[in-house]
Amino acid sequence: MAGGGGGGGGDELRLLGFWGSPFVLRARLALSFKGLSYEYVEEDLTHKSELLLRSNPVHSKVPVLIHNGKPICETQIIVQYLDEVYGASNGPSLLPVDPYDRAMARFWAAYIDDKLLSSLMMMSRGKTEEEKAEGRKRSSAAVETLERAVKECSKGKPFFGGDSVGYVDVVLGGFIPWVNLIDRLTGSRQFDVGKAPLLAAWLQRFGSLHAAKVVMPDMERLVELSEMSQA
Amino acid sequence: MAGGGGGGGGDELRLLGFWGSPFVLRARLALSFKGLSYEYVEEDLTHKSELLLRSNPVHSKVPVLIHNGKPICETQIIVQYLDEVYGASNGPSLLPVDPYDRAMARFWAAYIDDKLLSSLMMMSRGKTEEEKAEGRKRSSAAVETLERAVKECSKGKPFFGGDSVGYVDVVLGGFIPWVNLIDRLTGSRQFDVGKAPLLAAWLQRFGSLHAAKVVMPDMERLVELSEMSQA
Numbered sequence: 001m002a003g004g005g006g007g008g009g010g011d012e013l014r015l016l017g018f019w020g021s022p023f024v025l026r027a028r029l030a031l032s033f034k035g036l037s038y039e040y041v042e043e044d045l046t047h048k049s050e051l052l053l054r055s056n057p058v059h060s061k062v063p064v065l066i067h068n069g070k071p072i073c074e075t076q077i078i079v080q081y082l083d084e085v086y087g088a089s090n091g092p093s094l095l096p097v098d099p100y101d102r103a104m105a106r107f108w109a110a111y112i113d114d115k116l117l118s119s120l121m122m123m124s125r126g127k128t129e130e131e132k133a134e135g136r137k138r139s140s141a142a143v144e145t146l147e148r149a150v151k152e153c154s155k156g157k158p159f160f161g162g163d164s165v166g167y168v169d170v171v172l173g174g175f176i177p178w179v180n181l182i183d184r185l186t187g188s189r190q191f192d193v194g195k196a197p198l199l200a201a202w203l204q205r206f207g208s209l210h211a212a213k214v215v216m217p218d219m220e221r222l223v224e225l226s227e228m229s230q231a
Numbered sequence: 232m233a234g235g236g237g238g239g240g241g242d243e244l245r246l247l248g249f250w251g252s253p254f255v256l257r258a259r260l261a262l263s264f265k266g267l268s269y270e271y272v273e274e275d276l277t278h279k280s281e282l283l284l285r286s287n288p289v290h291s292k293v294p295v296l297i298h299n300g301k302p303i304c305e306t307q308i309i310v311q312y313l314d315e316v317y318g319a320s321n322g323p324s325l326l327p328v329d330p331y332d333r334a335m336a337r338f339w340a341a342y343i344d345d346k347l348l349s350s351l352m353m354m355s356r357g358k359t360e361e362e363k364a365e366g367r368k369r370s371s372a373a374v375e376t377l378e379r380a381v382k383e384c385s386k387g388k389p390f391f392g393g394d395s396v397g398y399v400d401v402v403l404g405g406f407i408p409w410v411n412l413i414d415r416l417t418g419s420r421q422f423d424v425g426k427a428p429l430l431a432a433w434l435q436r437f438g439s440l441h442a443a444k445v446v447m448p449d450m451e452r453l454v455e456l457s458e459m460s461q462a
Contacts, residue, residue, distance in 0.1 A: 099312055
């Protein structure tokens with residue numbers, strides 16, 4: 001069992017996950033910020049459980065949220081679902097109320113999954129030095145673009161969501177341990193304070209929140225996992 | 232100018248598009264089914280307008296919806312935005328009311344963009360015969376999976392959205408002309424009535440709706456466009 005108080009009164013929430021997945025972390029961050037109690041079920045991805053295969057027959061992937069027996073798949077869809085079901089009654093609303101601000105939040109969330117993720121993957125997993133260099137170039141461009149996103153979404157407030165953590169915070173927050181891992185392995189700094197001061201400050205601010213810290217994976221274990229998957 | 236009656240009372244809607252884009256068609260389908268009046272601005276993608284570059288500085292792509300001067304980018308985000316702003320006051324609500332049904336609709340919409348699109352692209356644009364054969368295999372698997380989606384979402388009713396057109400109908404509907412094009416060019420049938428009877432019936436049903444027909448591109452022009460892009 002994990003998560004804080006609150007909860008939806010008799011609701012049963014289970015999350016099928018893998019500790020080393022940024023997409024699972026995102027769902028855990030959403031659950032944590034909304035203060036929801038849930039059962040966390042760790043999956044062995046080399047021997048996926050019958051429950052996982054039955055709950056996500058299309059992709060057979062984690063995370064899967066099971067709410068009163070009904071499965072919800074795909075990380076961003078899970079986060080939106082939690083926000084819609086639990087509204088403002090549990091923690092802050094993640095999606096903004098205004099439809100235009102909501103469209104912007106969805107836009108930047110899609111950008112993070114599309115451009116930032118692919119460039120970080122290329123950078124850390126590229127097969128040749130050329131590929132890694134291209135990944136660094138793209139990652140740097142994505143960070144520069146995201147620096148603009150902080151400005152546009154936060155409007156001078158501490159989070160993408162404004163005064164409290166919102167959808168884009170959770171979506172980007174899921175990548176923090178991997179951004180830190182890449183920094184450590186490459187001796188570089190992705191969210192460089194010189195080039196992306198707002199993003200660098202956000203990284204520190206978000207990472208130091210209690211609701212984030214309690215679900216973040218251990219860095220030493222992540223280093224080991226990274227070495228194993230490169231072997 | 233295009234679109235029917237209704238409209239959001241003094242609202243100004245402009246859509247920057249390209250006639251041969253399935254993603255633009257999706258936005259036009261949403262506008263059409265919601266009965267919204269809008270100005271359609273055709274873009275020359277070899278010489279993108281200043282307005283497009285300014286409205287979508289991140290991706291420089293169509294479609295872009297401009298609502299009272301504010302740009303919204305990315306096809307699925309535009310459709311959700313229109314649905315949220317115009318609710319049930321203009322045409323049917325596209326997203327279901329129930330959060331679980333909404334999560335399911337988002338899941339299948341993501342599946343269509345991910346699996347169906349990539350397999351159709353591979354099939355029609357593959358560089359080798361092997362690649363095209365792999366595309367056919369994947370497309371066939373995607374269609375089989377989508378046949379299940381029709382059953383799950385429509386619950387025996389005519390559309391994914393139930394009695395009226397919904398989000399998944401619009402998202403998949405945007406691909407109809409390209410599915411028909413591939414059928415014509417390959418002499419095959421993607422949504423085969425033997426293998427996917429519900430999907431085949433849906434294709435006919437959706438394609439014959441007035442609100443769909445008025446925005447569908449001309450097939451002969453599509454054939455020409457396809458020949459030009461293969462040349």
